[in-house]
Amino acid sequence: xxxxxxxxxxxxxxxxxxxxxxxxxxxxxxxxxxxxxxxxxxxxxxxxxxxxxxxxxxxxxxxxxxxxxxxxxxxxxxxxxxxxxxxxxxxxxxxxxxxxxxxxxxxxxxxxxxxxxxxxxxxxxxxxxxxxxxxxxxxxxxxxxxxxxxxxxxxxxxxxxxxxxxxxxxxxxxxxxxxxxxxxxxxxxxxxxxxxxxxxxxxxxxxxxxxxxxxxxxxxxxxxxxxxxxxxxxxxxxxxxxxxxxxxxxxxxxxxxxxxxxxxxxxxxxxxxxxxxxxxxxxxxxxxx
Amino acid sequence: xxxxxxxxxxxxxxxxxxxxxxxxxxxxxxxxxxxxxxxxxxxxxxxxxxxxxxxxxxxxxxxxxxxxxxxxxxxxxxxxxxxxxxxxxxxxxxxxxxxxxxxxxxxxxxxxxxxxxxxxxxxxxxxxxxxxxxxxxxxxxxxxxxxxxxxxxxxxxxxxxxxxxxxxxxxxxxxxxxxxxxxxxxxxxxxxxxxxxxxxxxxxxxxxxxxxxxxxxxxxxxxxxxxxxxxxxxxxxxxxxxxxxxxxxxxxxxxxxxxxxxxxxxxxxxxxxxxxxxxxxxxxxxxxxxxxxxxxxxxxxxxxxxxxxxxxxxxxxxxxxxxxxxxxx
Numbered sequence: 039x040x041x042x043x044x045x046x047x048x049x050x051x052x053x054x055x056x057x058x059x060x061x062x063x064x065x066x067x068x069x070x071x072x073x074x075x076x077x078x079x080x081x082x083x084x085x086x087x088x089x090x091x092x093x094x095x096x097x098x099x100x101x102x103x104x105x106x107x108x109x110x111x112x113x114x115x116x117x118x119x120x121x122x123x124x125x126x127x128x129x130x131x132x133x134x135x136x137x138x139x140x141x142x143x144x145x146x147x148x149x150x151x152x153x154x155x156x157x158x159x160x161x162x163x164x165x166x167x168x169x170x171x172x173x174x175x176x177x178x179x180x181x182x183x184x185x186x187x188x189x190x191x192x193x194x195x196x197x198x199x200x201x202x203x204x205x206x207x208x209x210x211x212x213x214x215x216x217x218x219x220x221x222x223x224x225x226x227x228x229x230x231x232x233x234x235x236x237x238x239x240x241x242x243x244x245x246x247x248x249x250x251x252x253x254x255x256x257x258x259x260x261x262x263x264x265x266x267x268x269x270x271x272x273x274x275x276x277x278x279x280x281x282x283x284x285x286x287x288x289x290x291x292x293x294x295x296x297x298x299x300x301x302x303x304x305x306x307x308x309x310x311x312x313x314x315x316x317x318x319x320x321x322x323x324x325x326x327x
Numbered sequence: 328x329x330x331x332x333x334x335x336x337x338x339x340x341x342x343x344x345x346x347x348x349x350x351x352x353x354x355x356x357x358x359x360x361x362x363x364x365x366x367x368x369x370x371x372x373x374x375x376x377x378x379x380x381x382x383x384x385x386x387x388x389x390x391x392x393x394x395x396x397x398x399x400x401x402x403x404x405x406x407x408x409x410x411x412x413x414x415x416x417x418x419x420x421x422x423x424x425x426x427x428x429x430x431x432x433x434x435x436x437x438x439x440x441x442x443x444x445x446x447x448x449x450x451x452x453x454x455x456x457x458x459x460x461x462x463x464x465x466x467x468x469x470x471x472x473x474x475x476x477x478x479x480x481x482x483x484x485x486x487x488x489x490x491x492x493x494x495x496x497x498x499x500x501x502x503x504x505x506x507x508x509x510x511x512x513x514x515x516x517x518x519x520x521x522x523x524x525x526x527x528x529x530x531x532x533x534x535x536x537x538x539x540x541x542x543x544x545x546x547x548x549x550x551x552x553x554x555x556x557x558x559x560x561x562x563x564x565x566x567x568x569x570x571x572x573x574x575x576x577x578x579x580x581x582x583x584x585x586x587x588x589x590x591x592x593x594x595x596x597x598x599x600x601x602x603x604x605x606x607x608x609x610x611x612x613x614x615x616x617x618x619x620x621x622x623x624x625x626x627x628x629x630x631x632x633x634x635x636x637x638x639x640x641x642x643x644x645x646x647x648x649x650x651x652x653x654x655x656x
Contacts, residue, residue, distance in 0.1 A: 221420075222422070222438070225381070227414070227441075227445035
């Protein structure tokens with residue numbers, strides 16, 4: 039019972055996760071993709087921008103594993119470097135949405151009543167606004183001054199993704215604030231801020247982490263869609279797909295241009311979904327350790 | 328002098344159907360070293376009353392009336408600050424479900440230390456030592472290891488002991504116990520009750536023990552306050568209450584307790600109907616609709632809580648010791 043090794047809810051969750059094959063494979067695929075994108079290009083000297091007019095539209099061969107594009111650039115290098123943007127945008131925008139959503143939902147749920155009504159009506163209103171419209175608006179606001187900067191993308195995508203997070207956290211906190219350990223914390227003399235941060239927040243971290251892993255793929259897709267529309271700011275998987283589509287013609291098919299970035303995108307999204315599923319099961323305290 | 332004096336306490340919850348009066352004119356006292364039982368069926372306002380005593384009512388509930396005095400100091404006059412000053416320090420509280428009253432994500436030590444750090448201004452190591460001492464006092468061995476444990480590693484009985492240690496950490500003079508043994512099995516329940524008795528003797532602790540279990544109350548309490556529809560309907564020393572209940576509600580509650588020498592084939596006795604949900608002002612005796620002894624006079628006025636013997640009060644117009652003028656029969 040109370041032995042040398044004290045096992046908390048977190049280590050229970052970890053031991054459950056370790057036994058979930060799909061989640062483990064997901065985590066490994068993610069790790070491999072991330073390592074390839076961030077380390078490999080520098081390691082083996084790949085150049086994503088060097089053009090070579092002589093070797094335009096080459097299909098995959100030993101020299102250029104994924105072939106070359108219409109300017110003779112190496113597609114393998116471009117997919118890896120583009121992956122950096124996609125992964126960064128996915129993580130950073132998710133972080134933005136987690137911070138805003140948790141804070142917003144936490145405060146609304148904890149204070150309940152009128153505060154909750156007011157804050158959640160704002161969320162409802164933002165839900166009603168078409169998110170693409172919001173994203174484009176935010177991107178346009180920032181694009182003059184910071185062209186090529188990823189920060190506006192993080193913000194724009196994070197700002198449209200926090201709504202569901204806020205609703206999830208608000209619901210959890212609303213239930214948790216009625217629990218007796220919150221009364222016990224007030225008996226201990228803890229202030230509201232401490233109760234919310236120290237006593238309630240750890241209890242909502244499970245659902246937050248799980249929803250965050252599901253947010254990452256949707257942000258990556260959103261960013262790809264933006265790039266596809268021509269609103270992207272940097273080389274990313276979405277932009278590569280857009281380029282591939284722009285050279286589609288009835289005479290010759292450059293299939294590798296479309297297939298290679300799409301495969302990376304799909305593998306990453308699938309891995310994230312598996313990991314998210316595994317985390318959801320692992321973090322549910324009702325499941326056995 | 329009394330440790331706790333509650334006078335005409337009322338708690339209201341605004342609902343869609345109107346204002347629900349969960350507690351409606353409850354008065355009671357607890358002397359130092361006295362264990363007072365507060366009994367009544369679910370929904371009669373026991374817990375709301377206890378939470379109101381510490382200004383811990385869940386929104387939108389609030390105290391609408393009444394005076395609460397601790398050690399002669401009027402808390403209700405001092406407002407939120409006065410309550411914050413005694414909450415958890417002068418007055419400790421333990422709850423019904425030890426599964427939910429400890430935070431599952433925090434180690435026991437963190438939760439205990441918080442109390443000592445806030446209320447006693449102890450430093451981390453001193454707070455830990457004090458927590459250990461209290462854990463050992465409530466009968467938990469290997470206190471150092473317990474501090475590092477998470478609540479789910481402990482049994483229900485151990486958790487309730489931890490809660491008691493937590494409530495006693497700041498050396499309170501009064502302990503509010505809201506059905507502390509309801510979620511425990513009988514043997515553990517007996518141990519916890521013995522612990523409360525010991526602590527009372529040792530520290531002169533006043534205890535307000537909320538329960539719906541008359542068996543527990545009979546064995547533990549000195550005095551009993553029977554609550555119905557948000558207020559006291561009978562107050563009596565424990566032996567007298569069980570020997571000669573005056574209010575028909577008390578009588579009915581006692582009749583509901585199954586006994587070993589009952590005919591095993593007889594149906595369980597219960598009180599017909601539900602406690603009233605109080606919205607408007609009472610115009611008749613609140614128990615009259617469920618009362619087996621009701622007479623015409625019961626419907627004409629809401630009876631007052633009057634003395635019916637030494638140390639005894641009740642709210643029935645037919646009770647024996649009631650002054651002639653207010654008797655209905």
